[in-house]
Amino acid sequence: MKHTISALVENRPGVLAKISGLFSARGFNISSLTVGETEVPDVSRMTIVVTGDDRTLEQVVKQLNKLPDVLKVIDFKNEEFIERDLLLIKVSATKETRREIFEVANVFRANVVDISLDSCTLELTGKETKIQAFVKILEPYGIKEMVRAGIVALARGKK
Amino acid sequence: MELKGSEIIIKCLEKEGVDVIFGIPGGSVIPLFDKLYSSKVRVILTRHEQGAAHMADGYARASGKVGVCVATSGPGATNLTTGIATAYMDSVPLVAITGQVATHLVGNDAFQEADTTGITRPITKQNYLVTDVRELQDTIAKAFLLARTGRPGPVLIDIPVNIQNETCKFDPHKKNIEIRGYKPTLKGHPKQIRNACDLMLQAKKPILYAGGGIIISDASKELKKLAEKLNVPVTLTLMGIGAFPGDHKLFVGMPGMHGTQTANYAIQNSDLIIAVGVRFDDRVTGRLDKFAPHAKIIHIDIDPTSISKNVSAHIPIVGDCKVVLNQILECLKNKKIEANKTKDWLKKLDEIRKQKPLTYRKDSLLRPQFVVETLYNLTQGKNVIITTEVGQNQMWAEQFFVYREPRTFLTSGGLGTMGYGFPAAIGAKVARPDREVIDIAGDGSFQMNIQELATAKVNGIKVIVLILNNRYLGMVRQWQELFYGKRYSSVFLGDLKAREYWPDFKKVAESYGLIGLRVEKKKDVEPAIKEALKAKETCVIDFRIHEEENVSPMVPGGASLDQILELA
Structure with a gap:
């Protein structure tokens, strides 16, 4: 099962390596990991999506909490939260197919961010399921390249 | 007060109460050693950095204080790593200071650079690369705190x-430092208690x-009190040995792979395991799904990651062993305790202890157990500290x-580090x-850090x-004998043709x-140990023991604690 964990960590060199090292050393499987600045300059937020049973998750959370560089760990298991991923996708697009692709993009509320003679690049923000559906629909046109930023998440409502 | 980085290090060490460090200088720590030359901190120059790390570890385990070791960059630092990993696995307070190439060279594959x-x-537990001399004082304080x-x-x-040569302000009166992401839980949750x-x-x-956590938190008295109050038998892990008197009537020995029949029986038949300062290591539990099938488990440990990692706890209690045991004793104060409740249980364990004690063949051969027993008889275990290497000797x-x-x-x-015992001693x-x-x-083990002589x-x-001395990597030989059809692959340390002993430890x-002394006969064991005890200098006794002696009993790797082989 997939779990989304959010960790507030010290924003200094080596911290990312510590955390990713912990995951590999303990055999935890990371689906995605993102790091970014927060409202506090010396604190970063990491959003980690891990696959595993409840017991694995419990160990992950405990192990993260144990690191002195980790200030807080939030497991979104019992909390309402918003999660978003960002996709950039370059699809083969000829004169004939371009319009169709734009229509698909429109339905998914994706943006066209670049266009060339034989391709176009689209940008989509959304939940994992939405992104997966979008990619699936575009597959027949021929995906040249794609990248996902990884999931970021925040709890709903109060801080 | 403006000081050089190297002076700040010394000031900080003094402030932390460090009176001795173990280490070897090198290109990247010359400024530090220059200041050590005229400081009050005693420097013990070792012959290998691994020795320095193990010495700092032995110092820490014997005293309860933080052990400190120092090495240069690159090979000096990599040589420390086995000692650091040893201390990590056994939760030993250690601060390792390593030199590094100059900041402008870091990342350039400079001479003697390693990451x-x-x-x-x-x-x-934590590590730091200091890139600004102004962070040095706080970093050292954090290191000792952690x-x-x-x-x-x-x-x-x-x-x-x-950084060791740059100068900055040093504040001798700086208050205790705090680390915002670090607040160990000391007190157990009252409801769980x-x-x-x-x-x-x-x-x-x-x-x-009970295990090493008792020793670290100085909770031996509390452990004994609880055991006696409830009339409960006690088993100690290898790390916990000494935390409870080995000759106490409630003591059943060590559990696990080379544990006593009594301790393993007790665990497998128990209805309640009160685990304190232990981590359910695989050498203790054997096959996990057959471990303690009838028992509820209370697990007390300061490290939440140790709880329910291998064995699920019914009642997890995060806290310092001493604090939590005192909370439990306080809670039991007003409760009526039926001391008779465990009478049959203790009686059963006593029977097993009598029927299946730890033993060995008492014939004319020089057997290792006899040597250890003689050492005990001569010292009565008083005023001594025993260190061990790893393998059969350890058991x-x-x-x-x-x-x-x-x-x-x-x-x-x-970690099971061969070569630990001598420098730790x-x-x-x-x-x-x-x-x-x-x-x-x-x-085998002694030769891994023999240079520290x-x-x-x-x-x-x-x-x-x-x-x-059995001329073998004995524990591996034992496994090869029992599980690999006596194919003694790469375990014989002598000369296969001449059947000679190399080296001659006496001469070394x-x-x-x-x-140096050599003992080949049983009757010479006692006089040799007596001589060593009397000696004013380090004394090495080469006991040429029966070569194919096995450690007994034994639960084979991956087997459950009920499947015990008697090999004596």
Whole structure:
């Protein structure tokens, strides 16, 4: 099962390596990991999506909490939260197919961010399921390249 | 006050109460050693950095204080790593200071450069690369705080050589430092304490399973109080040996692979395991799904990650062992305790102890157990600290000697580092010069840090090394005998053609200006040990023991604790 964990960590060199090292050393499987600045300059937020049973998750959370560089760990298991991923996708697009692709993009509320003679690049923000559906629909046109930023998440409502 | 980085390091060490460090200089720590030259901190120059790390570890385990080791960048730092990993696995408070190439060269594959913080990341509680001299004072304070508190462990500080030479303000009156992401839980949750006490009062077949956490938190008295109050048998892990008197009537020995029949029976048939300061290591539990099938488990530990990692706890209690045991004793104060409840259980365990004691064949051969037993008879375990190497020697040292006090049995339990015992003995002797420190060694292990004989000689540190010399990597040979059809692959350390002993340990000791003795017959064991005890210098005794002696009993790897082989 997939779990989304959010960790507030010290924003200094080596911290990312510590955390990713912990995951590999303990055999935890990371689906995605993102790091970014927060409202506090010396604190970063990491959003980690891990696959595993409840017991694995419990160990992950405990192990993260144990690191002195980790200030807080939030497991979104019992909390309402918003999660978003960002996709950039370059699809083969000829004169004939371009319009169709734009229509698909429109339905998914994706943006066209670049266009060339034989391709176009689209940008989509959304939940994992939405992104997966979008990619699936575009597959027949021929995906040249794609990248996902990884999931970021925040709890709903109060801080 | 404006000071150089190297001076700040010394000031900080003094402030932390460090009176001795173990290490070797090199290009990247020359400024630091220059200041050590004129400081009050005693420097013990070792012959290999691994020796320095183990000495600092032995010093820490014997005294309870933080051990400090120093090495240069690159190879100096990589040589420390085995010692750091050893300390990490056994939760030993250690601060390792390493030199690093100058900050402008970091990352350039400079001479003697290694990514020390990268290499030591998974084997330290925390590590730091200091890139600004203004951070040095706080970083050292944080390192000591982390090393000694919570679940202790090694912390490494990597200090580039130019930082040691730069100057900045030093504040001698700086208050205690805090680390915002670090707040170990010391007190157990009151509700969990109450629940635990309820279980304890109901149990008919309880057992206290205690380990290194008792020694670290200085909770031996509390452990004994609880055991006696509830009339509960006690088993100690290898790391816990000494935390409860080995000759107490409630003591059933060590559990696990080479544990006693009694301890393993007790665990497998218990209805309540009270686990304190332990981590359910695989060498203790054997096959997990068959471990303690009838027992409820109360697990007390300061490290939440140890709880329910291998074995799920019914009542997890995060906290310091001493604090939590006191909470439990307080909670039991007003409760009615039926001391008779465990009577049948204790009687049953007594029967097993009598029927299946730890034993060995008492014939004319020189057997290792006899050597350890003789050492015990001569010292009565009083005023001694025993260190061990790893393998058969380690198990015999645990089985045939009685330990009554904490910090008297120092062994590499988690990492299982051969070559630990001798340098650890030197470190322990530096911490406790009033004690006789004895390394119970194997011939394989001793050769892994044999160079430290020079350190013992030059610094006038007297320890005793008892080599149980079977010319084999004995524990591997035992596994090959039992599970690989006696195919003794790469375990014989002698000369296969001439059947000679290499080296001659007596001569090795003598060449270092120390005392070397050789014993081949049973009757010579006692006089040799007596001579070593009397000696003023380090003494190495080469006991040429029966070569194919096995450690018994044994639960084969991956088997359940009910499947015990008697090999004696």
